[in-house]
Amino acid sequence: MGETLNIAVPKGYLFQETINILEKCGYDTGCFENNDRKLFFYSEIDNFKYIITRPMDVPVYVEHGACDIGFVGKDVLLENECSVFELLDLGNGKCRMILATRKNCIDDVKRRYEHFGTVRIATKYPKIAKKYFEKKGMQVEIIKLYGSVELAPLLGIADEILDITATGRTLLENDLVEMENVIESTTRLIANEVSYRIKNEIIEDIINKIKKVIK
Structure with a gap:
């Protein structure tokens, strides 16, 4: 053997x-x-x-x-x-890495992007987030979390989350909506x-x- x-x-x-x-x-x-x-x-x-x-x-x-x-x-x-x-x-x-925010914050987040304001991003993937936003020339504050990322917008510590989704069920359960598709995995x-x-x-x-x- x-x-x-x-x-x-x-x-x-x-x-x-x-x-x-x-x-x-x-x-x-x-x-x-x-x-x-x-x-x-x-x-x-x-x-x-x-x-x-x-x-x-x-x-x-x-x-x-x-x-x-x-x-x-x-x-x-x-x-x-x-x-x-x-x-x-x-x-x-199969799953997707997406940006998501609260339903009632969509317009506010879009305005910040349009006027080059700082957007707070909570994620378990800080390196991917950094590269993604640098490529787009956007100013963000990245907040690294180790679990339950979807809580961050609900608790007011982040404007958006960058996280993995397979079915979208967790987003719906937490009143979050997808803003952008970042990668397929x-x-x-x-x-x-x-x-x-x-x-x-x-x-x-x-x-x-x-x-x-x-x-």
Whole structure:
């Protein structure tokens, strides 16, 4: 048996989708059964070690070689700016990064943009926000939050939010409306640059198998 392949799998909504794809590829996913709280799973059949982590940490672990490959959303890749190989767009986990504000604040926000006033943006993606508004030549104050970004306009600490949406339900529930679509995001397969060269055969085999099941 060759060297173990370490695979980063994100927690949250992408977790089950990733496991489903691996199962369709014919890989052993039985190691995940009845172990909801574990962070490490090992498949003796495939000689794969799965590391379950926060989505934002996936590219970090891959870049530093703790994991050979990983599954992660494009939004996270753009925010983290890690030095990794982006190997494949799986096409699943579709969502959009948007700007949104309260319904009764739409006109006020538009006026600020038009008259070059400072707009406060709450987001979990400060790097993406900074680049986006610099490109548009707009003056903004970026407020970094770690969760429940939609609360910021409701509590008066931000004029807009920059966040991910898949269905738009959270926006509706919090009386927010979309202002702009910033990026589209889907799941990507990434690899550590050294691992891709050393473990190229097995990684390419995974890529080919995934390509067949996502057609």
